[in-house]
Amino acid sequence: MKLKIAVLPGDGIGPEVTAQAVKVLKAIAQEFDHSFQFKYAPVGAIAIDETGDPLPKETLDLCKATDAILFGAIGDPKYDNDPSAKVRPEQGLLKLRKELGLYANIRPVKAYDTLLDKSPLKKQFIKGTDICIYRELTGGIYFGEKTLSEDGNTASDLCVYTRSEIERITHLAFKSAQSRKRKVTLVDKANVLESSRLWRKVVTEVSQEYKDVKLDYLFVDNAAMQIILNPKQFDVILTENMFGDIISDEASVIGGSIGLLASASVGDYFAMFEPIHGSYPQAKDLGIANPIASILSAAMLLDHFELYEEAELIREGVERSLKLNITTPDLNTKFNHISTTKVGDFIEDFI
Amino acid sequence: MKLKIAVLPGDGIGPEVTAQAVKVLKAIAQEFDHSFQFKYAPVGAIAIDETGDPLPKETLDLCKATDAILFGAIGDPKYDNDPSAKVRPEQGLLKLRKELGLYANIRPVKAYDTLLDKSPLKKQFIKGTDICIYRELTGGIYFGEKTLSEDGNTASDLCVYTRSEIERITHLAFKSAQSRKRKVTLVDKANVLESSRLWRKVVTEVSQEYKDVKLDYLFVDNAAMQIILNPKQFDVILTENMFGDIISDEASVIGGSIGLLASASVGDYFAMFEPIHGSYPQAKDLGIANPIASILSAAMLLDHFELYEEAELIREGVERSLKLNITTPDLNTKFNHISTTKVGDFIEDFI
Ligand SMILES: CC(C)[C@H](C(=O)O)[C@@H](O)C(=O)O
Numbered sequence A, B: 001m002k003l004k005i006a007v008l009p010g011d012g013i014g015p016e017v018t019a020q021a022v023k024v025l026k027a028i029a030q031e032f033d034h035s036f037q038f039k040y041a042p043v044g045a046i047a048i049d050e051t052g053d054p055l056p057k058e059t060l061d062l063c064k065a066t067d068a069i070l071f072g073a074i075g076d077p078k079y080d081n082d083p084s085a086k087v088r089p090e091q092g093l094l095k096l097r098k099e100l101g102l103y104a105n106i107r108p109v110k111a112y113d114t115l116l117d118k119s120p121l122k123k124q125f126i127k128g129t130d131i132c133i134y135r136e137l138t139g140g141i142y143f144g145e146k147t148l149s150e151d152g153n154t155a156s157d158l159c160v161y162t163r164s165e166i167e168r169i170t171h172l173a174f175k176s177a178q179s180r181k182r183k184v185t186l187v188d189k190a191n192v193l194e195s196s197r198l199w200r201k202v203v204t205e206v207s208q209e210y211k212d213v214k215l216d217y218l219f220v221d222n223a224a225m226q227i228i229l230n231p232k233q234f235d236v237i238l239t240e241n242m243f244g245d246i247i248s249d250e251a252s253v254i255g256g257s258i259g260l261l262a263s264a265s266v267g268d269y270f271a272m273f274e275p276i277h278g279s280y281p282q283a284k285d286l287g288i289a290n291p292i293a294s295i296l297s298a299a300m301l302l303d304h305f306e307l308y309e310e311a312e313l314i315r316e317g318v319e320r321s322l323k324l325n326i327t328t329p330d331l332n333t334k335f336n337h338i339s340t341t342k343v344g345d346f347i348e349d350f351i
């Protein structure tokens, strides 16, 4: 297979972890006789520094001209505490999602047996956890109208959802549940929010087309408890943008490290793959950043093109590295100083 | 001291747990020679059933004429899955908060040593946790304009904040931090939301008046992880309404039972005290509902009137009951069938 892949390493540890994912993809290409072409472009703080724009037109054009996007991470503390900054790295990511119509963010959360001891949660609560979160990604309060009054003393954000925005991701979530444990849990705040009531109504309607899938409802505050108290009760979680941001980061603690979690952001025409961790600027260039989330994002990319055998091989390489403790310091209890690159090399060699 | 207390037991397990709190307050009154007068009024689903209104005018008037309100819980599943219901129990609670100007919801989260084993989190992660959450309670997306388009296919909720809404709760949070570990963590989503950027700006400004308190910032997605990964890093958490709803319920898992957590909702003129748990209708009338959160709410009520010795005595009674395993089944690993009432009786006798 021939694939053109846009690589957007971004900020902080983005470049170093993405480099490992590219390395692994190159090994796959060689092993399976595929042709993967990689084109690099800047996004985020680094793009602001270079061009003044967190998503330069060239970057967007490149993304539109490729088959898939491998994304690193964005964000730089120099923008976070400046409420008056006009340009922010995050705008690059948000605009990319919107322009490419990447409306579904898919985040698998698994408790790896080899890592159960790493989790802050007790083993018996998490062993066997296997959740897939479907987070709506191009609507809601992220993209609704924002206002700041002239005197700077009143600010607002609008959370809007339309039926069609809800329907399309709901179909994806139910289809995914059909090949899993056939349960979808809708997380909302329908006892307070009008937009949540629309979600509840539309999802209930769509669920009629999937009689083999059970639909449950959970208020987001209760969901935030249940994910910790009893994560095994979940199969597919479906939720809107803001709740999905919170809930999926929360769920990431189950596995013992956010450095393991990959995600796919898909739409009708494009697909982007990225670790769920952020740019973690404190760790930049220290060789301690865990590349596994990025490498597993590459596996999700291969899945997307139905290269299942290839994706599986990457996952086996990852499991092997975990089992043998060939991991970065965040996970390693045995060896000192196994670097980001070393972990990438190990999985490359495995392939 | 003379106190007029409005008791609003509400729905589900509300009445049974509130009855224990009243019993305990009566014991305190006798022991310390106070005069507490209790007046009851309906709220929530039960008020809808009786009067068609989740917050009848008589109830609101009673609340305004008393010194403090003891609240049970509200909510009934018959309303939850009906997106078209015009009247909902929750409206009673929200209106009460708004009408009484209860803008600050204060939720202490502690890991009780006697209960560390109950928590889904490993002991070493939580031992010593002592957090106080300040959640803004009368603004944000809960109270902003809601719309539903005529065709029913587009719904919206507006999240608005003004400088003065942010300032007043920020002062409370910083004052509280001064008598604690002198650290405030603002939880927001300033990288995306305009309202969060206003929070960050105003809180930063107000913090200048409290030079002895350190101010930290955390994005809500990161906060949802940090609360589980390292709860001991927090002292006072300050946040807006919706994030506070999620974060505080999430934090409740630390202690091993949401049945232990009390809250105070205060404003400039009124104060209300309630367990953070919901109406838990499945447990209604089974005698298994944990009354401790409600009893500790009564202790917070006494604190509010500077009856510190009295409040402390209640807390000692609670700790004693936990130590001796005089607890409802959710916590009890030793004795069978210690009922809601028995726990109340024990603490009453202790006093
Ligand atoms: C960087 C930020 C804008 C982004 C989001 O909130 O969506 C991130 O937290 C994520 O989850 O991908």
Ligand SMILES: CC(C)[C@H](C(=O)O)[C@@H](O)C(=O)O
Residues within 6 Å of the ligand: A191, A192, A221, B074, B075, B090, B093, B245
């Ligand atoms: C019942 C509901 C409206 C309420 C809220 O969301 O504020 C509850 O969850 C709470 O936290 O007190």
